[in-house]
Amino acid sequence: MLLKILIGTIALALLIVIITTALIKPWLGEKIRAELNKENRNYEVEIEKVHILILRPGIELEGIKINSRPGDRGDRNIEGEIESAKLKRISLARIIIKKEFSIREVIIYNSRIKGKILFPRDTIPPLVSAMNIRIDKILFDKINLSMEGTSSALSYSVKEGYLKFYNLKVEKNDTLSNGIVSQFDFEAEELNSVSSDSLYSFTTGRLIYSATSNTLAINSFSVQPNYKDYEFTSRFEFQKSRIEATFSNIYFHNFLIADYFTSGSLVSSWIEIGKMDMNVFRDKRKKFAHINKPAFQDMIYSYPGTIRIDSIGLIKGNVTYVEHAEEANNPGVISFNEINARIYKITNDTIYKTESAFLELNADALLMGKGRMSILLKGRIFDRHNTFSMYGTLSDMEADELNPILEKNAFIYATSGKIDGMNFSFTADNTKATGRMTMLYHGLDLAFKNKRTDDTTAFRERFISFIANRRVPDSNPFRGQEVREGIIDYERDPERFLFHYCFRSILSGITSSLQKNPKK
DSSP states (O other): OHHHHHHHHHHHHHHHHHHIIIIIHHHHHHHHHHHHTOTTOSEEEEEEEEEEETTTTEEEEEEEEEEEOTTOOTTEEEEEEEEEEEEEEEOHHIIIIIOEEEEEEEEEEEEEEEEEEOSSGGGSOOOBOSSEEEEEEEEEEEEEEEEEESSSSOEEEEEEEEEEEEEEEEOTTOBOSGGGOOEEEEEEEEEEEEOTTSSEEEEEEEEEEETTTTEEEEEEEEEEESSOHHHHHTTOSBOOOEEEEEEEEEEEESOOHHHHHHHOOEEESEEEEEEEEEEEEEETTSBOOOOOOOOHHHHHHTOSSOEEEEEEEEEEEEEEEEEEOTTOSSOEEEEEEEEEEEEEEEEOOGGGGTSOOEEEEEEEEEETTTEEEEEEEEEETTOTTOOEEEEEEEOOEEGGGGHHHHHHHTOEEEEEEEEEEEEEEEEEOSSEEEEEEEEEEEEEEEEEOOTTTOOSSSHHHHHHHHHHHHHSOSSBSOTTSOOOOEEEEEEOOTTSOHHHHHHHHHHHHHHHHTSSSOOO
16 A cells, blocks of 8 residues: 555656646746847847756756847947846745735855946836845845946946845835835845046945944945046146045944945944045146135034934044145155044934934044144034134154145245144134134244245245244244144134134144244
């Protein structure tokens, strides 16, 4: 009896396999091909083999090729290959009874896609689901993607990507968009993109995002201009800063990346940047665009999505600013090295229109790699005047360390002298900065240079240097006298950003400190 049952079971299994192979599989393969290649589709899909999974109901597709249809619109040209795709545990009952496409798991192996499409995406008609879709998990085992824009230089590429979606749910007639995915994991060896104007290339090396921990880890990120300093700025009618930067060991903690893709929300408890190197170049010989710039607080408030970042920390950084002054033969340089900084409470949450909270920046660095400089900036969130306060100190350094910026931008040398220390404080808002400055120094001697020839020894320049050294005290304080306190008094230029506002405010205090009788 047992032998009969066993033989009967084997015979039934063989019959199912024969029927599946001879009848169902060819029919299903043709059905899938026909569905994927409807006349209104923009792409042709070829499938080399179709396998039906018996024990766990499913389908395996091998050798998938995707190509744009001949004669299709010129705004897209796609070529793609997928080694295989497995659809596991398909619920036939749901498909037949509920008209619902329900799958436990989809695995797509080794996909390679390249081509050109029209950017931005909103110019392409959205895809609409023809039925209810439920997929518990979708895994892209390996992704190599390269897409270029047809109307600009904009491009994106993914190298050795890994992507896993969870709990994908789409209702019939829903638009297939970012909003249908609430949770996913992602890894990639490298992400690359080029800006639409071709001026910048962006590279991200070794990126990992985990939906379980809500942590985004980035090994490196770089912003690379595609043109040299003057070649870059020559492409603009007005002054434009060229920025080159690299960042490494970046972590976004408690970061809901799905919210960022769906609504642009930037929410994180702690963002850490291990290292930053930045070089900025500006050619001030070009015309200046007279356009009002918003205060830094207003830029945060006007962000279209939610910003709620508890703190951002920079462990170590270097910034070099190169500026070619209007009448200078060569550019001047100022640098900040070994920067350590932390920013607290970056938010546009409107709750703080009634509750008191403060944005705060703490930073220290070596000015020109020599003098230790520390600053504290603090401003109330949603203050209608955008008021903020700044406090700062500078430790001792030789005056001639500042010559790389002084000689090219102010046409002056410090031939001798030492800054013994400096501290300042001021309060600023949308219109004006006022405060106090104390700069202690001794042995200061200045020399002026010719703007055209860079000469400091001609009679005219030597005469101006003599007059200047007679008018500028060589020390603070004078022997046996009290310390002179400088006055910070500067009206905000609405056409400039925060850095310029703070720098000019501090400079007004330094200028006041160099007078024998500082007064407002």
